[in-house]
Amino acid sequence: MANKAKGIVVMGVAGSGKSSLGALVARALACPFLEGDQFHPPENIAKMSAGIALEDGDRWPWLDRLGHGLSEAAGETGLAVAACSALRRAYRQRLRVRAGIPLGFIFLKGARSLILSRMEKRTGHYMPISLLDSQFATLEEPQGEPHTLTLDIARPVDALMHDALPWAKAFNNTA
Numbered sequence: 436m437a438n439k440a441k442g443i444v445v446m447g448v449a450g451s452g453k454s455s456l457g458a459l460v461a462r463a464l465a466c467p468f469l470e471g472d473q474f475h476p477p478e479n480i481a482k483m484s485a486g487i488a489l490e491d492g493d494r495w496p497w498l499d500r501l502g503h504g505l506s507e508a509a510g511e512t513g514l515a516v517a518a519c520s521a522l523r524r525a526y527r528q529r530l531r532v533r534a535g536i537p538l539g540f541i542f543l544k545g546a547r548s549l550i551l552s553r554m555e556k557r558t559g560h561y562m563p564i565s566l567l568d569s570q571f572a573t574l575e576e577p578q579g580e581p582h583t584l585t586l587d588i589a590r591p592v593d594a595l596m597h598d599a600l601p602w603a604k605a606f607n608n609t610a
């Protein structure tokens with residue numbers, strides 16, 4: 436029997452590498468990749484671009500759209516991968532409820548100084564470096580939550596893939 440549809444969310448603060456790893460995991464598993472940034476309404480992008488941190492009220496509609504998107508994409512193909520900060524426990528729970536399918540979370544964990552240096556080198560992204568502190572202040576690590584994998588982003592992306600891929604395959608194969 437085919438596996439039940441599932442979703443994988445690559446999570447962490449801005450600049451932690453969610454888009455980079457998420458796209459690679461999706462490609463390796465030949466499934467759709469949803470870029471969470473593309474699910475924000477224009478007001479959220481405008482706010483962040485202006486250096487104003489999002490609040491819960493800004494994030495709920497965004498999480499709802501992404502959760503729904505994951506469910507639609509995984510419904511067609513059996514599995515979908517998304518990149519989404521999903522900083523708070525309540526945000527992850529909202530995604531789970533809206534998606535209505537089991538979700539696994541890959542948490543990209545790293546020091547502020549390392550992420551800051553990567554964001555400084557990155558060009559053409561709307562997210563200002565000044566918001567990094569609020570990202571860390573909002574972050575609740577996914578300790579004790581089901582189906583989570585924590586990866587140390589000091590390692591190169593191919594090393595992260597080495598751990599992420601078997602975990603993602605095993606999660607996808609759970610009943």
Ligand SMILES: Nc1ncnc2c1ncn2[C@@H]1O[C@H](COP(=O)(O)OP(=O)(O)OP(=O)(O)O)[C@@H](O)[C@H]1O
Pocket residue numbers: 447448449450451452453454455456472518520553554556557560562588589590591592595
């Ligand atoms: N493991 C890694 N080692 C070295 N550099 C990395 C690693 N992962 C990502 N990067 C680089 O760090 C920067 C941030 O990565 P990326 O854009 O994927 O992060 P993100 O979490 O999706 O960011 P945002 O949430 O702000 O969109 C990029 O320039 C990327 O090439």
Ligand SMILES: O=C(O)[C@H](O)[C@@H](O)[C@H](O)[C@H](O)CO
Pocket residue numbers: 448449450471472489494519520521522562570
């Ligand atoms: O929850 C949030 O504060 C936001 O979603 C941000 O994390 C950005 O969307 C993203 O990570 C881009 O840098």
